[in-house]
Amino acid sequence: MIVAVGMAIGYVGIVTPSIPILLVGFVVFVGGTGGWVHDDMRRPSSPFYGVGTALESTFPRVSARKLGTWLLLVTEIMFFSAIIGASWTLRLRTTTPGADFQGPWASPNQILNVPLTGLNTFILICSSVTMVEAFAAAEKGDQRRLRLFLLATLILGIAFVSVQAYEYQKLYFQEGLTFKSAPYGVNPLYGATFYAQTGVHGTHVTAGVLALAYVTRKAFRGGFTKENHEAVELVGLYWHFVDVVWIFLFPIVYLLPA
Amino acid sequence: MEETATREPTGSEAHAKRPYLIVFVALAVVTVIELFIYSFPLAHIEIISILMGTATIKGGLVVGYYMHLRYEPRWLAFIPLAGLALVAVLVAALTSTSVHP
Numbered sequence: 342m343i344v345a346v347g348m349a350i351g352y353v354g355i356v357t358p359s360i361p362i363l364l365v366g367f368v369v370f371v372g373g374t375g376g377w378v379h380d381d382m383r384r385p386s387s388p389f390y391g392v393g394t395a396l397e398s399t400f401p402r403v404s405a406r407k408l409g410t411w412l413l414l415v416t417e418i419m420f421f422s423a424i425i426g427a428s429w430t431l432r433l434r435t436t437t438p439g440a441d442f443q444g445p446w447a448s449p450n451q452i453l454n455v456p457l458t459g460l461n462t463f464i465l466i467c468s469s470v471t472m473v474e475a476f477a478a479a480e481k482g483d484q485r486r487l488r489l490f491l492l493a494t495l496i497l498g499i500a501f502v503s504v505q506a507y508e509y510q511k512l513y514f515q516e517g518l519t520f521k522s523a524p525y526g527v528n529p530l531y532g533a534t535f536y537a538q539t540g541v542h543g544t545h546v547t548a549g550v551l552a553l554a555y556v557t558r559k560a561f562r563g564g565f566t567k568e569n570h571e572a573v574e575l576v577g578l579y580w581h582f583v584d585v586v587w588i589f590l591f592p593i594v595y596l597l598p599a
Numbered sequence: 600m601e602e603t604a605t606r607e608p609t610g611s612e613a614h615a616k617r618p619y620l621i622v623f624v625a626l627a628v629v630t631v632i633e634l635f636i637y638s639f640p641l642a643h644i645e646i647i648s649i650l651m652g653t654a655t656i657k658g659g660l661v662v663g664y665y666m667h668l669r670y671e672p673r674w675l676a677f678i679p680l681a682g683l684a685l686v687a688v689l690v691a692a693l694t695s696t697s698v699h700p
Contacts, residue, residue: 403675411675415682422686426693433693449637459634463627470623473665477617581665588657592650596637 343373379555381406382572410575414582417545421586424541425593428534435530436599444528446599451525452518453535454508455595461504462591465546468497469584472577479574482567484560491557491573494580498550505543509536538594545583552576622664629653 351366353359435443449455475490512518512535523531556576559565565573633653637646663669668676 403672408675408678411678415678418679418682418686422689426689430693455634455637459630462630466623466626466630469626469661469665470619473617473619477619578666581661584665585658585661588661589651589654592633592637592654596633596646596650598637598643598646 344370344377347371347373404571406571406575407578410578414578417582417586421541421590424538425590428538429593431530431534432528435528443530444523444526447523447525447527447531448599449596451599452512452516452523452527452531453595454511457504457508458591458595461501461508462587464497464501464504465584465587468494468501469581471497472580476570476573476577479565479570480567484563484565487565487570487573488557488560491553491560495550495553495557498546498553498580502543502546502550505539505546535594538590542583542586542590545586549576549580549583552579617664617670619664622660625660626657629657 347366347368347370349366350369351363354361354363354366432446434441436446447453471490471493475487475494478484478486478490517524518532518535520533520536522529553576556565556572559572633650636649636653639646641649662679668679
């Protein structure tokens with residue numbers, strides 16, 4: 342109910358359009374979703390029976406939560422595909438001489454700092470291995486390694502977001518790459534597509550950091566056992582997913598030639 | 600709901616030895632290769648093909664090993680594959696209308 346109300350308020354904010362109303366809707370939506378997940382995770386997950394127990398040898402059962410997480414990730418695949426596809430289309434249409442021509446695209450390193458982002462990519466890869474090691478520790482019931490690796494993942498996630506924030510302020514205020522303009526005679530749509538693609542990814546990473554903070558806090562309170570640690574696995578699935586998105590986004594945004 | 604019902608179907612637990620560190624090294628090495636490739640004097644289409652190829656390899660490693668899809672019931676893989684099929688349609692549509700690689 343709270344989630345639906347949040348979405349309704351957000352929709353009104355989009356239609357009006359009013360950023361304060363949109364933000365209120367967002368806060369209500371996030372609060373409702375967080376409360377829902379928190380309440381749900383207190384109970385063990387029910388299994389998903391697929392097409393029925395008669396075909397269980399063909400369709401082995403998985404946890405309903407895991408199935409739901411994978412379905413969520415598929416919607417995220419479509420979401421990111423739409424953002425990247427729209428940016429790619431804008432790039433193709435406006436960099437070709439003709440009626441829609443608005444200027445060339447930037448070359449790698451011309452505006453963006455490829456070595457810095459390469460380092461950030463490495464940070465995200467490191468966070469993926471620490472996350473999966475945390476899950477492996479949870480499966481073995483090794484509390485010390487679980488806490489250690491979850492904390493390491495959280496710190497690496499915060500580092501990624503921090504480097505991105507540093508990059509944004511450098512690009513926006515020093516390089517002059519804004520939503521409407523770009524330096525060095527580069528296509529003015531370059532900034533809009535750059536911030537759209539990396540911004541939605543950064544938002545997802547931030548959400549992942551919040552989820553990681555939740556499971557890390559719970560791990561330090563002894564909330565996970567060898568038998569019940571599904572939250573670690575589900576947050577891990579989400580975290581690896583944002584890593585996969587970045588694996589594609591990094592070459593598309595930073596490395597492809599003009 | 601009984602806790603045993605939750606744990607029983609997890610196929611990932613049957614694999615005690617998982618090559619997490621080997622996958623990590625592979626991801627790091629391929630990333631370094633990507634950082635060198637983009638500055639090579641190759642045709643645009645060649646650079647795009649190589650970078651998308653390396654990204655697909657890296658993504659496959661993460662999904663297969665870190666997200667454990669390799670160890671899950673096979674039917675679960677059809678869920679992300681369905682999403683990827685729709686992405687393939689989108690890419691085909693965009694590519695067919697493109698005028699510049």
